[in-house]
Amino acid sequence: MDTWKQMMDWKRMAEDYFGDQFFTPNQGQRAEARNESPLCNIYETPQEICCVLALPGLNRTDDVEVMVDPYKLTIQGKLSLTLDSYRLNSEEFQLGEFQREVTLPVRVLLDPVQAFYRKGLLFIRLLKDTRPGANQRKVNLNWVQE
Known part of the structure; x- marks a missing residue:
């Protein structure tokens, strides 16, 4: 498993437990990296x-x-x-x-x-x-x- 993904999963769990914005997002960090x-x-x-x-x-x-x-x-x-008449194939x-x-x-x-x-x-x-x-x-x- 990717170390970065593990760290972000832990961060999300901590924020769920302690409340929103327990950690301040890094300025300049791309949103998709923060999901x-x-x-x-x-x-x-x-x-x-x-x-x-x-x-x-x-x-x-x-x-x-x-x-x-x-x-x-x-x-x-x-x-x-x-x-209409299309089905979703890929979603970004x-x-x-x-x-x-x-x-x-x-x-x-x-x-x-x-x-x-x-x-x-x-x-x-x-x-x-x-x-x-x-x-x-x-x-x-x-x-x-x-």
């Missing part, structure tokens, strides 16, 4: 993040749902493609129901978010949260008497 679908590229400017997901076979905007939190996007939906892109969580490289604002679909690609534009202290949280210290 994630749909494929996603992340682009950024000093002010915004743009996530581009490959969604061939999306029939309507109602077939996909995008949820955003300050550090993560969740995209779920259903992709379908039927060719995933069809059917999917869910993909994308860890964002920086904190983003929850509003405004723009999303549009063009030529088989879903574009999601998010503004970076550049407020001073936006990436920090004060922790309250409790005094414990001995």
Whole structure:
């Protein structure tokens, strides 16, 4: 058995046990190496993040749902493609129901978010949260008497 495959199987088991994103994906690592679908590229400017997901076979905007939190996007939906009188012989892109969580490289604002679909690609534009202290949280210290 391939050592890389064994390691990725162990990683998936750990994430199933400990929760999503127990390990942070390596930046620049290709999605098929992580066995994630749909494929996603992340682009950024000093002010915004743009996530581009490959969604061939999306029939309507109602077939996909995008949820955003300050550090993560969740995209779920259903992709379908039927060719009358043909049967599927080989499949390289995933069809059917999917869910993909994308860890964002920086904190983003929850509003405004723009999303549009063009030529088989879903574009999601998010503004970076550049407020001073936006990436920090004060922790309250409790005094414990001995």
